[in-house]
Amino acid sequence: MELMLSINPPSIRLSAVGIAGVFASIALCLSFFLLFQHLTNYNDPKEQKWLIGVIFMVPVYTVSSFLSLWNPDISMECDILRNCYEAFALYSFGNYLIECLGGERQTVEFLERQGSSGAHTPLLKGKATIRHPFPLQFLIRPWSLGIDFFKVTKFGIVQYMIVKTFSAFLAMLLELFGVYGDGEFRWYYGYPYLTVILNFSQTWALYCLVQFYTITHEELAPIKPLAKFVCFKAIVFATWWQGVGIALFVSPGFTSGHPPGSVKFQSSLQNFIICVEMAIAAVAHVRVFPASTYQSVRTQNRPEGKCSRCCFQRWWACCAGCKDHYVTSS
Numbered sequence: 001m002e003l004m005l006s007i008n009p010p011s012i013r014l015s016a017v018g019i020a021g022v023f024a025s026i027a028l029c030l031s032f033f034l035l036f037q038h039l040t041n042y043n044d045p046k047e048q049k050w051l052i053g054v055i056f057m058v059p060v061y062t063v064s065s066f067l068s069l070w071n072p073d074i075s076m077e078c079d080i081l082r083n084c085y086e087a088f089a090l091y092s093f094g095n096y097l098i099e100c101l102g103g104e105r106q107t108v109e110f111l112e113r114q115g116s117s118g119a120h121t122p123l124l125k126g127k128a129t130i131r132h133p134f135p136l137q138f139l140i141r142p143w144s145l146g147i148d149f150f151k152v153t154k155f156g157i158v159q160y161m162i163v164k165t166f167s168a169f170l171a172m173l174l175e176l177f178g179v180y181g182d183g184e185f186r187w188y189y190g191y192p193y194l195t196v197i198l199n200f201s202q203t204w205a206l207y208c209l210v211q212f213y214t215i216t217h218e219e220l221a222p223i224k225p226l227a228k229f230v231c232f233k234a235i236v237f238a239t240w241w242q243g244v245g246i247a248l249f250v251s252p253g254f255t256s257g258h259p260p261g262s263v264k265f266q267s268s269l270q271n272f273i274i275c276v277e278m279a280i281a282a283v284a285h286v287r288v289f290p291a292s293t294y295q296s297v298r299t300q301n302r303p304e305g306k307c308s309r310c311c312f313q314r315w316w317a318c319c320a321g322c323k324d325h326y327v328t329s330s
Contacts, residue, residue, distance in 0.1 A: 013268075016069065016268070016272050017066075017069055017070055019272075019276075020065075020066055020069055020271070020272050020275035020276070021066065021275075023275045023276045023278070023279040024062045024063075024065075024066045024275045024278065024279070026279040026282065027058055027059070027062045027275070027278040027279040027281070027282040028059055028062055028063075028282075029282075030279075030282035030283060030285070030286055031055060031056070031058045031059045031062075031282045031285065032059065033286075034055055034282075034285055034286050034289065034290075034291065035052060035055055035056065037290075037291035038051065038052055038055070038291045038294070039052075040291075041291045041292075041294045041295050042294075043294045043295070044294050046099045046103070047096060047099045047100060047294075048294060050092040050093070050095045050096035050099060051092075051096050051289060053088065053089060053092035054089055054092050054093050054096060054232065054289070055285055055289055056085075056089075057085060057086070057089040057235060057236075058235075058278050058281050058282050058285060060081065060082060060085040061082055061085075061086075061235070061239070061274055061278050061281075062274075062275060062278040064078040064079070064081050064082040065078070065082070065270075065271040065272075065274040065275050065278070066271070066275055068267065068268075068271045069268055069271040069272055069275065072264050072267060072268060075182075075264075075267050075271070076171070076172060076175055076182070077172075078271075079168070079171075079182075080168040080169065080171070080172055083164055083165070083167070083168040084164070084165050084168055086164060086236055087160060087161035087162075087164035087165050088161065089232075089236065090157060090160060090161060090205060090209075090236060091157060091158065091161045093209075093232050094154065094157040094209065094212070097212065097213075097216070097220065097225070100220055100223050100225075101216060101219060101220065104150075107150060107216075108146065108147050108150050110216070110219060111145055111146050111147070111149055111150055111215065112145075112146040112147070114145055114215060115144065115145030115146045115149075129142035129143060129144055129145065130142055130143040130145060130149065130211065130215075143211075145215070149211075149215070152208070153208040153209070153211055153212045154208075155208075156204050156205050156207070156208025156209075157205050157208055157209060159201060159204070159205065160201050160202055160204070160205035163197065163198065163201040164198065164201070164202075167194050167197065167198055170190070170194065171190065171191075171194060174190040182267065183246075183247040183266050183267065185247065185248065191247075195244060195247075198240075199244075202237065202240060206233070206237060209229075209233075213225060213229055223293070224288075227287075227288045228288050228289065231281070231284045231285065231288045234281070235277075235281050239274055239277065242270065242273065243270050246266045246269055246270050247266055249266075
């Protein structure tokens, strides 16, 4: 292991960049093809503006990982870009599910009805409360199914977006002072502390997302939510734990010694694997988030015959303002 980390022939690096470039090209072609399909069939802006934000995660991950692999000196900047967009993608996915239920107001009304009637699920205790699994049942009081449940789960997702973005810029600040130590599990570096904080934040966001899915999966049945949920979770959470696992494997406690260049090795390995995984994710996105769902939808906002450029302008306007999303919650 020590020999492998210390030796980094240029030929091997060039081969890795070349192979990653092939997978990155596949990922980008498929993703932009899917995005173009959605923009040319932009018939349901309230749903598709968030869905496009989720799909765009693959190009962001691909480009940032490939650039970081090609030039390790900019890996920190690429990681910040990837982390910030990851937080936004999680927020977009949550809002996409809400819009599939009809918006915030309709979602709250649905949860209130579920709480009044008592849904047939083991998570419910009594009529309108959700029982947490062990050991959370001793730490968190039951959630009332309705507006309280909606606020708690949405905040659980939003807090990860805030924490992830703040941690990315804090990591950059610590790196400027030389005390971040990317991939270094040592007490005098900031990396292990930020990793623990992000671990708790991400786990809580995932828990809230799972709870929301469990309650609403029957209502979301027409969009086949399980495949979408698994596909999104695999990209966001699996890549995170993959990076932590590689850092642990290369750390001094898991390998003999700490050879020079091991931090760059683990970063390059992570970026190479992500480039390969994004090609697989792009294929999954084409199957899981097809634009064909919206081809038959016609709304007053989308007259027939509109060009893709007009659809792109309308999507950009929706994302820039997002006013219609918040009006429903007021």
